[in-house]
Amino acid sequence: MSLILILIGVIAFIVFTTTKLKLHPFLALIMSAFIAAFAYGLPSVTIAKTIAGGFGGILGYIGLVIVLGTIIGVILEKSGAAITMADSVINMLGNRFPILTMTIIGYIVSVPVFCDSGFVILNSLKESLAKRMETSSVAMSVALATGLYATHTFVPPTPGPIAAAGNLGLESNLGLVIGVGVFVAAVAALAGTLWASRFKDVEPDGEAHDDETAHISWTELKAAYGVLPTARQAFAPIFVPIFLICLGSIAKFPSAPIGTGNVYDVLVFLGQPLTALLIGLFLAMGLLKSENKIEEFSERISQGILAAAPILLITGAGGAFGAVLKATPLGEYLGTTLSALGVGIFMPFIVAAALKSAQGSSTVALVTTSALVAPMLTQLGLDSEMGRVLTVMAIGAGAMTVSHANDSFFWVVSQFSRMSVGLAYRAQTMATLVQGITAITLVYILSLILL
Template sequence: MGLVLILLALIAFIVLATTRLKLHPFLALLAAAFIAGFAYQVPSLEIVKTITSGFGAILGYIGIVIVLGTIIGVILERSGAAISMAECVIRLLGERFPTLTMSIIGYLVSIPVFCDSGFVILNSLKNALATRMRISSIAMSVALATGLYATHTFVPPTPGPIAAAGNLGLESSLGLVIAVGLLVAFVTAMAGMWWANRFVNRDVPLESDGQEAEEVEFAELRARYGELPSAGKAFAPILVPILLICLGSVAVFPSKPLGEGAVFASLSFLGQPVVALAVGLVLSCLLLKPGSRREDFQERVSEGLQSAAPILLITGAGGAFGAMLKVTPLGDYLGTTLSSLGIGLFMPFIVAAALKTAQGSTTVALVTTSALVAPLLAELGLDSEMGRVLVVMAIGAGSMTVSHANDSFFWVVTRFSRMNVATAYRAQTAATLVQGIAGMLTVWLLSLVLL
C-alpha cells in the first residue's frame, strides 16, 4: 500500500507544482523523477543514471520526429495552407452541413498544426461561414474546436501522441498508431459535432461586436497571404508522410505482403517516421514564396525550433520519470492489483482524465500517464503491439477530458468565439467531456475486436 501512496503523492506533486506553483512541467516531471528515486529507495548512484538514460532514450528517436513535425506545422500555418485546406473542404461538402464542414476542417488542419493556432487561423473563416449560412456562431465554434482537438490528441505527428507512443515502445509502429488514431479521432470529432448541433438554433448573446466586421476581417486575412497555395500543395506535407509511414508499417508485417525486394527496401526506409517527415518538410518548402524562399525557410525553422523546445523538454522529462518508475517494484505491485480489478484500458483513461482536468495540459497528461502506465502493460495484459496502441488511444481519450479554465485552448476558443465563461462551460467544456467518453467507448469496443 505504501508504494501506491508514494505514487499518489507524486501525481499530486506534479499537479500542484504545475498549477499552484506555476512550475514548468519539465521541472515538475524532473523533480518528480528525483523524488521517486529517493522515495522508492533506488540506490543513489543509480538515480541520476536512470534519469539521464530515460531522458535520452525517448528523445533519441522521437525528438527528431517532434521537431520536423513542428516545423512543417509552422510552414503550413504561415503560408496560408490551412485556409486552402479549409476552402477545399467547403468546396467538396458545400454549405448544406455547416457544422460537419467545420468539424472536418478542424480534423484535417490539426494533424500538423497545433489546435490553438488552428483555431486562431480559422476563426475568421468560421465567422464568415456562420454569417453566410445563417447559423449560430457558437455551434460553428464548438464544431471547429472539437474537430481540431480530436486529431491534436490522437494522431501523430502531433507531439503528444508521438511522445506517448515513444514511452510505450511504439517508435517503429507509428503507422499503426496513426491508422487507429485517425479512426478514434473521427469518432470523437463527430461526437463534438453532435454536441455543437445542440446550439445551432440557440440565440446565445456574444460579448463583442457584430458579425459584419468579422467577414471583412476574414477577407483581409485572406488577402494578407497573397496567392494561396493550391489544395494539392497544402495537403501534400501532411498526407504524403502519413501515407509513407502507413506503407512502411505494412511492408514490415511478418507476412511480408510487399515481398522482400526493392519495393520492400524502399518503403521500409521511406516509411520510417524521421524519413517520412523529412519528405514532408521538403514538400512544405513548395509553399514558401518564390524570391524569398531561403529567408522564409530559415525563419520558419527558427519558429519551429522555438515551438518544439518546450515539448522536447517535457517529453524527455516524462521519459526520465517513466524510466525511474520502471526500476521500482511499483509495476509488479500495481499490475497485480489492477489486474484483479479487471479495469484494463480504463485505468490509463482515468489517470489521464484526472491529470488533464487537474492541470490543464493535454500534452503533459499524455506524457505523464504514458510514463506511469508503461511498467504495468504486461500485468494488465496489454503488452502486445495492438495493446500498446490502444493504451495510447485510451490515454488520448482521457487527456481531452475535460478542457476548462486551466487549459489555454479553452481560453483561445472562448476569447475568439466571443463566448462568456458560463456559455463556454456549457458549450466547449461539455463538448470535450462528450468527446472523451466517446473516444474511450470507441477504444473499448476496438479492444473487444482486436485484442
C-alpha cells in the first residue's frame, strides 16, 4: 500500500507544481524522478545514473524524430501548405457537408501542424465557410477543433504520440502506431463532428478576438502567402514519410510478405522513422519561396528547433521519471493489483485523463502516463506489440479528456470563435469529453478482438 501512496504523492506533486506554482513540466518531472527514487529506497549512488540514462535513452532515437517532424511542420505552416490542404479537401467534398468538411480539414492539417497553430491558420476559412454555407460558426469551430485534436493526440509524427510510443518500446514500429492511430483518431473526430452538429443553430456570444487574423478573410489570408504550393507539394512532406514508415512495418511482419532480400533491406531502411522524416524534410525544401533558399531553410530549421526544445525536454524528463519507476518494485505490485481488479486497458486512460484535466497539457499527459505504465505492461496483459500500441491509444484518449480553462487550446478555440467561457465549456470541453470516451470505448473493443 505504501508503494501506491508514494506514487499518488509524486503525481500530486507534478500536478501541484505545474498548475499552482506554474513550474515548467520539465523541471517538475525531473524533481519527481529524484523524489520517487529516494522515496522508493533506490541506492543513492545509482539514482543520478538511472535518471540520466532514462533521459538519454528515450531521446537517443525519438529525439531526432521529434525535431525533424517539428521542422517539417514549421515549413508547412509558413509556406501556406496548410492552406492548400484545406482547399484540397473543400474541392473534393464540396459544400454539402460543411461541419464534416471542417472536421476533415482539421484532421489532416494537425498531423504536421500543432493544433493551436492549425486553428489560428484556419480560423478565417472556418468563418468564411460558416457565412457562405449559412452554418453556425460555433458548430464549425467545434468541428475544426475536434478534428485537429484527434490526430494531435493519436497519430505520429505528432510529438506526443511519438514520445508515448518511444516510452513503450515502439520506436521501431511506428507504422503500426500510425495505422491504428489513424483509425482511432477518425472515430474520435467523427464523434466530435456529431457533437458539433448540436450547435448548428447556436451563435457566438462572446467578444471578438483582437488578433488581426480574426478579421482577415480567407481570400486575403491566401493572398498574404503569395503563390501557394500545389496539393502534391503540400501533402508530400508528411504523407510520403508516413507511407514509408507503414511500408517498413509491413516488411517486418512475421509472415515476411516482402521476403528477406534486398527489397526487404531497402524498405526497412527507408521505413525507419528517422530516415522517412529526413526524406520528408528534403521534400519540404521544395516549399521554400525566397530567392536565398539556403538562408530561409536555415531559418525554418532554427524555428523548428526552438519549437521542439520544450517537447524534447519534457519527453526526456518523462523518460527519466519512467526509468526510476522501472527500477522499483512498483510496476510489478501495481500491475498485479490492477490485473486483479480487471482494470486492464482502462488504467492508462484513467491516469492520462486525470493528468490532462489537472494540468492541461496533452503532451505532458502522454509522456508522463506512458512512462508510468511502461513497467506494468506485463501484469496488465498488454506486453505484446499490439498491446503496447493499444496502450498508446488509451493514453491518447485520456490525453484529450478534457480540454478546459487550464489548456491553451481551449482559449485559442474560445477566443477566436467569439465564445464565452460558458458556451466554450458546453461546446468545446464537452466535445473533448465525448471524443475521449468514444476513443477509449473503441480501444477497449479493439483489445477484446486483437489481444
